[in-house]
Amino acid sequence: MLNDAELLRYSRHLLLEDVGETGQLALKNAKVLIIGMGGLGSPASLYLAAAGIGHLVLSDFDSIEVSNLQRQITYQSDDVGDSKVEVTKRKLQQINPEIKVRSINKSMQADQLTMELTMADLVLDCTDNMQSRQLINKACVDAKVPLIVGAAIRFEGQLMFFDHSEADSPCYHCLFPSSEEQTLNCSNSGIIGPVVGTIGTLQALEVIKYFVGLPSGIKNKLKLFDGKTLDWQTFVINKDPTCKVCGHL
Ligand SMILES: [Zn+2]
Numbered sequence: 001m002l003n004d005a006e007l008l009r010y011s012r013h014l015l016l017e018d019v020g021e022t023g024q025l026a027l028k029n030a031k032v033l034i035i036g037m038g039g040l041g042s043p044a045s046l047y048l049a050a051a052g053i054g055h056l057v058l059s060d061f062d063s064i065e066v067s068n069l070q071r072q073i074t075y076q077s078d079d080v081g082d083s084k085v086e087v088t089k090r091k092l093q094q095i096n097p098e099i100k101v102r103s104i105n106k107s108m109q110a111d112q113l114t115m116e117l118t119m120a121d122l123v124l125d126c127t128d129n130m131q132s133r134q135l136i137n138k139a140c141v142d143a144k145v146p147l148i149v150g151a152a153i154r155f156e157g158q159l160m161f162f163d164h165s166e167a168d169s170p171c172y173h174c175l176f177p178s179s180e181e182q183t184l185n186c187s188n189s190g191i192i193g194p195v196v197g198t199i200g201t202l203q204a205l206e207v208i209k210y211f212v213g214l215p216s217g218i219k220n221k222l223k224l225f226d227g228k229t230l231d232w233q234t235f236v237i238n239k240d241p242t243c244k245v246c247g248h249l
Contacts, residue, residue, distance in 0.1 A: 003029075006098060010052055016153060019211065023212035030211045031055040032117055035108070036126035036137055037062075037084040038195035039148045040203065042074040044124055047204035049092035049099055051103070053211075055193045056092065057116065059104040061082045071193035110139060117143035122210060124203050125149040130176065137172035140164050148206050150199040153189050155227035157199040161206055161218045164246075170220055170239035171246040195227040 002010070002021055006028075006197045013019040013027075016203045029051050034041050037060040048056060064072075064079045064087060072084075085103035092101050108116065113136065121147055122164070133149060140147040144165050144233050149172055151158040206216055224233040241247050 001025075008053070009096075009098065013051070018214055019074050019212050025053045026211045026213070028054040029058070030207075031119060031121045032124060032207060033057045033059065033122075034124045034126055035059045035129065035132070037072075037074070037088050038068065038126065039071040039191065039193065039239045040126035040154065040200035041073045041088075041124070043197050043200035044126055044150075044204045044207075045088055045092060046074060046095065047201060048207055049096045049101070050057065051110040051204070052099060053206055053207065054245065055100045055102075057086055057102045057104065057120065058085045059106075059116075060088075060091075061105065061107040061109055071191060071196050073193075073197065101204055111136065113139045114143065117145050120145055122146045122148070122207060124207065126200060126203070133172055134176075138163075138245050141173075146210065147174075148203050150203045152191055152196040152199050153221055155192055155195055157195050157225035157227065159199055159218055159225070160221065161203055161216050164218075164235075168235045168239060169246070171243060172249075173225060173245040174240040175222060175237050177240070177243070195225070198225060198227075208224040 002024060010024050013024050014021060016056055032048060032053050034045055037058055045058060062084050064075045064082055067081055069075055074088050074091055083105050085105050088105045089101045117139055125139055125147060127133055141164050146163045149160045162171055168207055209216060212244060220237050222235040222237055
């Protein structure tokens with residue numbers, strides 16, 4: 001049961017047939033791990049806290065720099081130099097004191113990630129590099145935890161959803177088998193704020209849909225967003241039976 005304060009706070013969710021009190025309780029019981037509190041993690045965490053995801057775990061090892069403020073909308077000029085996860089945690093609790101927020105102020109290695117995944121219902125990959133994405137993907141495949149991946153560079157965004165609780169799910173490594181090829185990142189190539197904001201916001205939307213039981217439109221698909229034309233391209237991601245991470249051969 002939701003209490004009176006929650007009924008008021010989430011009244012616009014409760015009006016939706018697809019959410020209702022059952023859906024809101026599912027959000028309240030959800031545990032989501034968000035890795036990376038930059039341009040993707042900012043809007044994703046703000047929306048998920050506001051939506052009432054009951055347990056949020058935030059992971060990032062960075063402190064806030066002036067050059068982050070152009071797109072990482074959780075942070076203000078006064079926050080420069082402070083820890084991203086600590087500032088985000090404080091702001092999420094200001095938005096919604098009803099939820100629990102925990103911060104991990106370091107770069108998680110495989111062991112800690114594996115331990116965190118035993119407590120997570122779903123993971124949002126909001127990191128900015130291929131090496132981290134491969135590490136997170138492998139951990140989620142091994143732990144059978146659903147993974148929503150966002151990425152953005154210049155005017156382009158990528159969005160994918162892999163439900164690793166399903167045995168026949170493809171994985172990020174099926175799509176990008178090499179981690180060496182792509183060295184582009186926002187630091188050396190640039191990024192438009194609203195593009196990364198669009199992708200992070202859609203990651204949050206997919207999380208909400210997942211927990212209220214709505215089907216995802218992006219499961220096992222790569223969605224590519226072009227911020228210049230506002231066109232989307234969709235590619236089906238097939239499982240690679242020889243994949244080193246999720247293959248059975
Ligand atoms: Zn795979």
